[in-house]
Amino acid sequence: MISLLRRLRRAFAPEPVHLDDAEWSRVVARVPWAAALDPARRERLRALVGRFLRDKAIVPAGDFAIDAHQAHVLAALCCLPVLEFGYGGLAGWSELILYPDTFRAHRSHFDEHTGVLTEGEEELAGEAWDRGPVILSWGDIEADLAEPDAGFNVAAHEIAHKLDVLDGVMDGTPPLPRDWQRKWARDFQAAYDALCEDLDHEREPAIDAYAASAPEEFFAVCTEYHFSAPQVLADAMPAVAAHLERFYGPSPFRSRAA
Numbered sequence: 001m002i003s004l005l006r007r008l009r010r011a012f013a014p015e016p017v018h019l020d021d022a023e024w025s026r027v028v029a030r031v032p033w034a035a036a037l038d039p040a041r042r043e044r045l046r047a048l049v050g051r052f053l054r055d056k057a058i059v060p061a062g063d064f065a066i067d068a069h070q071a072h073v074l075a076a077l078c079c080l081p082v083l084e085f086g087y088g089g090l091a092g093w094s095e096l097i098l099y100p101d102t103f104r105a106h107r108s109h110f111d112e113h114t115g116v117l118t119e120g121e122e123e124l125a126g127e128a129w130d131r132g133p134v135i136l137s138w139g140d141i142e143a144d145l146a147e148p149d150a151g152f153n154v155a156a157h158e159i160a161h162k163l164d165v166l167d168g169v170m171d172g173t174p175p176l177p178r179d180w181q182r183k184w185a186r187d188f189q190a191a192y193d194a195l196c197e198d199l200d201h202e203r204e205p206a207i208d209a210y211a212a213s214a215p216e217e218f219f220a221v222c223t224e225y226h227f228s229a230p231q232v233l234a235d236a237m238p239a240v241a242a243h244l245e246r247f248y249g250p251s252p253f254r255s256r257a258a
Contacts, residue, residue, distance in 0.1 A: 016050030019072060027072045032148035033227055034076050036252035041083055048079035051087055057095045059133075064100045066138070074098070077141065077155035078134070081163065081223065084249040085174075089163050093133055101139035126154040128161035130170060144228070149253060151208065151229040160223040164216055172215030174247070187239040192218045206236030226251050 019027065024046055028034045034045055052075040060066050066074075074096065082089035102123045125140035140154045163174040172192075173185055196212045198205050205212070211221035225233035226244040230251035234241040245251065 014054055016047070017053035018050060019046065023069070023072065026069060027076050030069075030073050030145065031076045031080075032145065033080055033153075033252045041249065044083055045076060045079055048082065048087055049075045052079050052090065055094065056090075059095055059097050061097055061099045061103070064098065064138075066098060070138070073145075074136070074141070074155070077153075078159055080227065080252075081156050081159045081248055084247065085163065089166070090159075092131070092166065093129075093162065095133035097133050097135045099135070099137050102137050103135070126158045128158040128165075130165050134158050134162065149228055151225055151232060153224045153228045156223050156227050157220045160220040161216065164219060170216045172217075172219040174219075176247075180246075184243050187243060188215070188219065191237045191240045207232065223248070228253065230254050 027049075028042065034042060037045060049072065053071065056075075056078075058066070058071045058074060078090070078096065102125055124135075125137045127135040129135075136154060136158065140152075144150075144153050144155070160174075161170060164170050164172060167173075167175045172188055173181060176184055192212070192215055195205055195207070195218070199209055199212050207225055208221050211218045222233060222237070222240055222244060226241070226248055230241065230245075230253055233244070245254075
């Protein structure tokens with residue numbers, strides 16, 4: 001009975017959105033990471049984008065409006081980190097909220113050691129809720145597209161958080177086979193500790209200092225470097241870079257780094 005229901009769901013499920021060759025060429029030309037992919041991975045990305053556009057609602061905030069091409073660009077950026085993991089990496093959420101620029105979010109933090117609760121507003125370029133939408137700033141997306149090798153990629157950062165939480169815990173370790181998970185946790189912890197020590201001793205960090213704010217942010221920031229500045233990451237944290245290449249596949253910019 002379950003098998004029959006699954007077959008019926010597949011039979012009546014809507015088809016992925018089709019991007020014709022002309023529009024896909026425009027998307028590839030706009031997204032440097034897509035343009036740098038080999039042809040086979042680029043076609044895989046195209047298929048993922050069609051499924052993303054079918055399944056995810058892209059909702060502009062307030063009176064901000066976007067056109068279909070912008071939606072296609074966003075979909076390509078969000079699908080790039082799941083080229084190897086597969087479409088299941090985008091499970092558990094259905095909405096992408098898009099602000100025209102950075103947005104403010106209320107934050108509260110309870111310090112268990114002091115018992116002090118602090119609250120305030122924070123400017124964000126992106127956010128990913130554990131059980132909710134991905135939120136992005138179009139202004140920051142455009143900045144990433146303009147300087148794709150500067151070490152930043154806000155869409156990849158937030159999708160990394162969504163991959164991280166697939167196992168139920170956002171802790172800097174996405175779902176992995178057990179043996180790989182142990183090695184990942186060991187190598188990421190060592191690199192995270194070294195980064196924190198550099199900052200504690202006021203040494204210039206090799207990557208964005210925001211990576212030291214929490215293990216999950218370390219994973220997300222390293223993800224940005226994997227896509228946008230892979231050689232910087234490989235030089236500073238070779239073990240972490242090797243794990244991310246295995247997880248995400250070769251960085252589209254790896255040849256630039258050679």
